[in-house]
Amino acid sequence: ILQRAIAVDPYVCSPSAAEIFGGPAERGIRTIHGSMPHYGLYDGPMRYHVQRTDDGWIVRLRIAVRFPNRDTELELPDCSLRERFEGPVGCWGIPFEQATGVESCPDVGRFRAVATRHNVSALLAHWSTEAEGLWNRDAQRFGLPIRYDFDFIEAPERGWIDADATLPLEPTCGRTPYFRSLRSGWSIPVLAHEIGHWLGLLDEYEMLSGIAGFYPKTPFPGAEVSRMGLSMKRETVVLPLHHYLVLRRYACPEPESRDPYGHLGP
Secondary structure, rough: HHHHHOOOOOOOOOOOOOHOOOOOOOOOOEEEEEEEOOOOOEEEEEEEEEEEEEEEEEEEEEEEEOOOOOOOEEEEOOOOHHHHHHOOOEEOOOOOOOOOOOOOOOOEEEEEEEEHHHHHHHHHHHHHHHHHHHHHHHHHHHOOEEEEEEEEEOOOOOOOOOOOEEEEOOOOOOOOOOOOOEEEOOOHHEEEEEEHHOOOOOEOOOOOOOOOOOOOOOOOOOOOHHHHOOOOOOOEEEEEEHHHHHHHHHOOOOOOOOHHHHHHHO
């Protein structure tokens, strides 16, 4: 997985893990941006910021979210925000992340709330703390000096906003390309996986697996423990190789080209 990711990365260099995690590095901030090839079929964007401080690293990502229509019903992965929502909240069944099996949107429960501005703002605030929490949990697990800071904010109806991406919020659960939309029905583990793509990480499961019931999600051998392999499980982990891939680009020169189709000519 490590070799495959480095081989297709536009940031070309291979510093040692010891250099990245424990060696001296010049203080500063870099914006990492470009694209990564997914399944050899399409290129998806990556964009984030890496800061080197005296005592470690900070990785930041900020996504602006276009709210759905106010009268829309939000599908949710659980009822953890029931006390923070306004209006009626429907809660029935098992939270998605507690379901057996490997479906991202399992048919084990029904959780609903109206997409008021208050409720969507509460959902984004929840995402901003809980998704980065899984990444920080795993950095601490391996004793790595990294802090992740993810923010989901409301996109203005007009004008510019300082964000790494602007995406619509679709009020359902489903798997669509991470750069097309966010889904209100994504559990925190799934959201943490999708953020990994913005940080330049690739999926670690067989192409097309998980789309149909007869072909369940099938991670690569060894990736059963990986956040990028089985996205829907809270216990899967952002592994040291993932943290390395995110940080190593700080040590690389700027890519010669960020056009994934530049080799095709005019």
